[in-house]
Amino acid sequence: MPFRFLDDIATADVAFEAWGKTREELFAAGADALLSTMVHDPEAVERREETVVTVEDTALDLLLFSFLQELVFLKDARRRLLHPEKVRIAEEGGRFRLESVLRGEKIDRQRHPLVVDVKAATLHRLRVACESGIWRAVVVLDV
Template sequence: MPFRFLEHIATADVAFESWGETLEELFVSSAAALLATMVHEPEQVLRSREVRIDLENEELDLLLFAFLNELVFLKDARGILLHGERVMITEQEGLLRLEALVRGERIDPSRHRFLVEVKAVTLHRLAVVNEGGQWRATVVLDV
């Protein structure tokens, strides 16, 4: 599992650390942690629907913030639970661009048992770093 929950960071919210060999793997791992925070068995969320996400930001941590908040928005606005499937991050003239393909399905209360309702990703302790050639992120979710 490319993430772990951090119980000592936030007592009223949920925090996790995610990692990957590449930035793209880090973003996919972070999406997996978000989904695992929300539903009991994220592997039960079918990958039958495809959504494309395009985002830009000058800061890497804020790009991750926007990506995860977009997944929360899609859950709330369209009723879709999503897996991070494929992410591509490029840089041009100091601007980071994310192109992501996410897959999932509409929320089905008979199959998707929610653990907590994630309201948003917070900026509290948000960090994206490269340590020893591995990308790591710390994320706190408002629940």
């Protein structure tokens, strides 16, 4: 599990640190942390349906923010819980573009006991950096 929850950052929200050897692994770990925040047992979410998400931004931290916001939107608007299967990040012309293949299913409260309802990712203390060859992020979720 390439993430951990941080108890000392936000008292009314949920914070986590995620990491990976590549930017793509980091973003997948962030998506896993988001799913683990929302659902008691993320592995109970079956990978039945495929969803493709594309987001763009000018900075990696904002790209992560946009990606997580899209996952929260899909949970709220389409009632989908999603695992990241593939993440690809490209940089061109001063912009970053993320394309992600996600797999999951519609929320079933019998099989997916929800822990908290994540309303949004926040910009509070948002950070993405490469430290000693490991990509790391800190994210605070509004719950």
